[in-house]
Amino acid sequence: MRLNVTVNGEARQADDVWEGESLLYVLRERLGLPGSKNACEQGECGSCTVYLDGTPVCACLVAAGQAEGREVRTVEGLAEGDQLDRVQQSFVDAGAVQCGFCTPGLVVAAHDLLKRVPNPSDPEIREALAGNLCRCTGYEKILDAVRLAATR
Numbered sequence: 001m002r003l004n005v006t007v008n009g010e011a012r013q014a015d016d017v018w019e020g021e022s023l024l025y026v027l028r029e030r031l032g033l034p035g036s037k038n039a040c041e042q043g044e045c046g047s048c049t050v051y052l053d054g055t056p057v058c059a060c061l062v063a064a065g066q067a068e069g070r071e072v073r074t075v076e077g078l079a080e081g082d083q084l085d086r087v088q089q090s091f092v093d094a095g096a097v098q099c100g101f102c103t104p105g106l107v108v109a110a111h112d113l114l115k116r117v118p119n120p121s122d123p124e125i126r127e128a129l130a131g132n133l134c135r136c137t138g139y140e141k142i143l144d145a146v147r148l149a150a151t152r
């Protein structure tokens, strides 16, 4: 199929797409957007989290055909040109990135949380990020980053 999808505000097309391949594969391999990471490919780790019509989803669980005509926003689409989004900048400033594999998904999940809850409590942050696994940081610096972003 030819896939038509709006990605980060831009109308994009990909040809010869198999309807059942994942949106994550389309983004990374066909549209040149490697920000969303492929770690588990089964909805367990959250590293592939993107917005689909404004709702965070695991892109590895969305079939390409399901994305037809819809709007996707990836971690690349959060920045304004060279200006990082406040969540992205806070992850940098708080030292919340080690290997970085989990980071794009956590950034999107935290971005969504702060849209819904501008001043989240620690339990609210933990709840919002519960679907995003990090093997490196022990999560403390990630919590610091979200708390910092909430102040900005």
Ligand code: FES
Pocket: 037, 038, 039, 040, 041, 042, 043, 044, 045, 046, 047, 048, 049, 058, 059, 060, 061
């Ligand atoms: S790669 Fe999608 S949830 Fe892990």
Ligand code: FES
Pocket: 096, 097, 098, 099, 100, 101, 102, 103, 133, 134, 135, 136, 137
């Ligand atoms: S920084 Fe390595 S998995 Fe989170």
